[in-house]
Amino acid sequence: MKGRRLWMTVGALAVLGAAALVLLRGKGLRMRTVHRLRALLHHDEAIEEGTAGAFSNVIFLHHSVGRYLIQQGGVRERLSEAGYRFWDHDYNYIGITDPSGALTGYSYGVPDDNTNPDGLAALFAQPLHELPLNAFSGLMQHEVILFKSCFPVSNIRSDEQLEQYKQWYLAMREVMDDHPDHLFIVLTPPPLNPSATTPEAAARARAFADWLLSDEYLEGHPNVATFDLFGALAEDDPDSPEVNMLRADYRRDGEDSHPNETANREVGPRLADFIIRTAEAYREEVANGE
Numbered sequence: 001m002k003g004r005r006l007w008m009t010v011g012a013l014a015v016l017g018a019a020a021l022v023l024l025r026g027k028g029l030r031m032r033t034v035h036r037l038r039a040l041l042h043h044d045e046a047i048e049e050g051t052a053g054a055f056s057n058v059i060f061l062h063h064s065v066g067r068y069l070i071q072q073g074g075v076r077e078r079l080s081e082a083g084y085r086f087w088d089h090d091y092n093y094i095g096i097t098d099p100s101g102a103l104t105g106y107s108y109g110v111p112d113d114n115t116n117p118d119g120l121a122a123l124f125a126q127p128l129h130e131l132p133l134n135a136f137s138g139l140m141q142h143e144v145i146l147f148k149s150c151f152p153v154s155n156i157r158s159d160e161q162l163e164q165y166k167q168w169y170l171a172m173r174e175v176m177d178d179h180p181d182h183l184f185i186v187l188t189p190p191p192l193n194p195s196a197t198t199p200e201a202a203a204r205a206r207a208f209a210d211w212l213l214s215d216e217y218l219e220g221h222p223n224v225a226t227f228d229l230f231g232a233l234a235e236d237d238p239d240s241p242e243v244n245m246l247r248a249d250y251r252r253d254g255e256d257s258h259p260n261e262t263a264n265r266e267v268g269p270r271l272a273d274f275i276i277r278t279a280e281a282y283r284e285e286v287a288n289g290e
Contacts, residue, residue, distance in 0.1 A: 031092075035105075040132060046138075047142075053283070056085060056143070057085050058085065058142060058145075058146065059145055062088065062089070062090065063150045073267060076097075084276065085099040087099060093113075109138070110135045117153060117165045121169075123136055140182065144182070144184075144185065145184050150190070154201070156205050156208060162204045169212065184223060184225070185278060186225070186226045188209035190230060190246070191233055191235075192257045194246070196257050209228060222282065225274075227274050233250055
C-alpha cells in the first residue's frame with residue numbers, strides 16, 4: 001500500500017507539473033520543473049530497493065574538479081568493479097550521471113547551484129521528504145553521500161572567514177548526526193594555483209582541511225568521514241614558496257586551478273578505495289550495532 005500511495009503521489013505531481021510547463025516562460029523555471037518531474041519519475045531507480053544497509057548506493061555532489069576526477073581517475077569503474085552503484089551530481093544544468101555513466105537528464109536542483117560552504121549548509125538545512133522534492137531529499141535517496149566545494153573556497157582571506165566555514169560545516173554535521181542510516185563523506189576543497197592565491201590564504205586553506213580531518217570534527221560521529229583532497233593535491237614541502245598550493249606537477253597550463261590529468265589519474269583510485277574502505281567499515285559497524 002505504501003508503494004501504491006507513493007506512486008499515486010508521483011503520478012499526481014507529474015500531471016500537475018506537465019500542466020505547469022505549459023505556463024512557464026522562464027528557461028530556468030522550466031528546467032527546474034522538468035528536472036524535478038524526472039527525479040520523481042526515476043525515484044525507484046535511485047533508491048535501489050532491497051539494498052538498505054549495504055551502503056553500496058553512492059552519490060557524489062561536485063562541480064568541475066569532481067567531474068574530471070571521476071572521468072580521468074576511473075572512479076566509477078573502480079567502484080562498479082567492487083559492487084557499488086556510483087552516481088554523481090554535477091552542475092544542475094548537467095545534472096546526474098547514473099552508475100552506467102549515462103546522463104539521466106535531471107538534477108536534484110541544488111539551490112543556486114551553490115556548493116560553497118554556505119550553499120552546502122543551506123542544502124543540508126532543507127526539510128527531508130520521502131520523495132526527491134528538494135536537493136537534500138534527492139541526495140538522501142542514496143546511502144553514501146559525498147560532497148565537496150570547488151577550489152575558489154580555498155581562497156580564505158581572513159581568520160573570520162575560516163571560522164565561518166567551520167560553523168557551516170558544524171551545522172551540516174548536526175544534520176548528519178540525525179541520519180545514522182546514511183554515511184557522509186566530506187572532501188576537503190582542492191588547493192589553488194599559486195597565481196590565484198597568497199601564502200596566507202593557502203595556509204588558512206590547509207588549516208581548514210586539517211580541521212575537517214581532525215578528531216574535533218570527526219570523533220564521536222561515526223557516519224561522517226573526510227577524504228583529504230586538498231592534501232592529495234597541495235604542495236607539502238614547508239620550505240617551498242608554493243606550500244599549500246596546487247603542486248607544480250598537477251597543474252595545467254597558465255593560471256587554471258583545475259588539477260591536470262596526471263593528478264586525476266593518481267588521486268581518483270585513492271578516492272574510490274577510500275569510499276570502499278569507509279563504506280565497508282561503517283556497514284560492519286552498523287551490522288554489529290556499535
